[in-house]
Amino acid sequence: MKKIGLLGCGVMGTQIALAIDSGKIPGILTHVYDDSKEASSELVSKLNNKPEIVENSHLLSSHSVNIVVEAASQNAVRDDGLSILQNKRDFMIMSVGALLDESIYDILYDACDHFKKTIYLPSGAIAGLDGLKSIKGELESVSITTTKHPRSLKGAQFFETSEINLDSIDSSTVIFEGNARDAVSLFPANVNVAALVSLSGIGSDKTSVKIIADPDTDKNTHHIEAVGKSGKMIFTIENTPDPENPKTSRLAILSAIETLRQYCSDDIQIGT
Ligand SMILES: NC(=O)C1=CN([C@@H]2O[C@H](COP(=O)(O)OP(=O)(O)OC[C@H]3O[C@@H](n4cnc5c(N)ncnc54)[C@H](O)[C@@H]3O)[C@@H](O)[C@H]2O)C=CC1
Ligand SMILES: O=C([O-])CC(=O)C(=O)O
Incomplete structure (x- = not known):
């Protein structure tokens, strides 16, 4: 099973974690981090299978996770994106606006190529x-x-x-x-x-x-x-x-869950 690290334990992060905990996403949530200790502790208290709360965001990807899921902020993508890829983890980003900064986009694009890792951008709150x-x-x-x-x-x-x-x-x-x-x-x-x-x-x-x-x-x-x-x-x-x-729209949360479910599954992939 794929191991998942979660960056951001707010509304979306909590729903993603619950979807993993319930088995809807066939993966294991092993580590979580949020700038707010209260948010990460509250999230963990809702789960049957308790992940470790790490002390800082960089520690998320230094553990042997397959993917780090960002549901935090554009700053989190800016601050942590490169080190996640350098640690050879895939990266799913919800705060996609960070990528409109060309320097950030170029650094992460090159890092994907160099470290042979993939960035996933779910469709979020839209379709089409x-x-x-x-x-x-x-x-x-x-x-x-x-x-x-x-x-x-x-x-x-x-x-x-x-x-x-x-x-x-x-x-x-x-x-x-x-x-x-x-x-x-x-x-x-x-x-x-x-x-x-x-x-x-x-x-x-x-x-x-x-x-x-x-x-x-x-x-x-x-x-x-x-x-x-x-x-x-x-x-x-x-x-x-x-x-x-x-x-945040409900669809954005469901889109994150579906993208992660597909990442963790070997099955039929529908759509372009
Ligand atoms: N791609 C899309 O279609 C959509 C994207 N989003 C984005 O997804 C992200 C998560 O959304 P929500 O869970 O609803 O927000 P939220 O405000 O409920 O939760 C965000 C959590 O991340 C934490 N956080 C913020 N910056 C951090 C950092 N640098 N490092 C660690 N933790 C940090 C906060 O303490 C908070 O607990 C937001 O950036 C939001 O704008 C939201 C809806 C749609
Ligand atoms: O959830 C939504 O409707 C859209 C949203 O917040 C975003 O794109 O950041």
Whole structure:
């Protein structure tokens, strides 16, 4: 069985760990780490098969795990990605926005090649990346519009310099329009999906992103439009937010679990 190390013990990390513990993912969770000791202890208390809590993130990949699963933050990808690959572990990333920093992308890309390891990027909170990847070379335009309740956007770096006050928004309001590169750095915990769309399609400078705060929605909605020689693709995903962390959609958690299940299984793989 594959051995798994988990980096990040919040909402998503906990659900991934429970899926391993219940046997839904046929692997063994051997080590976990979170900057918050409380988060890692709370996660371990929920499991029958208790993993070891390591003292720092680098110790995760120095143990003999097959893969480290990141469900933490873009900073975790930046700080720990290279050492995970250097220790010859595969790496699954949920905070995909970190890869829109070209220097990080290039370092991790080269490390995969050099150490013969693979980075897995689950589809997260969206669908349609299979089609987008296939028409990559023929794309003319790609856009993604993300609509969330203002409470799901709280805490984003964007608001440190913007005059927009989320608490005073009383109808659907466009709060950001720009490219994916700027979007993921200003909303690092909200639009990792824009990074996935960029990396599958025409890149972060050419991928247009719109973010809407809508006090009347109870969904995290992502609407993607891609136009190319092969035709037009339109995807709208209306996600149920996680009750504990409304920034994160249930689909993103299920996508992480399914990707890890496939990684740990020898079976039929469906889709592009
Ligand atoms: N790819 C996608 O479609 C999606 C990606 N995400 C991303 O997945 C990640 C996890 O999401 P949630 O579990 O909902 O967040 P969360 O906030 O519930 O949990 C994150 C946990 O990671 C820990 N953490 C943060 N930085 C760390 C670091 N550098 N080292 C160690 N621990 C660290 C925090 O203490 C916290 O316990 C977030 O970055 C989120 O933005 C979320 C939804 C969709
Ligand atoms: O879960 C979602 O709907 C999307 C999200 O937070 C992200 O892409 O970072």
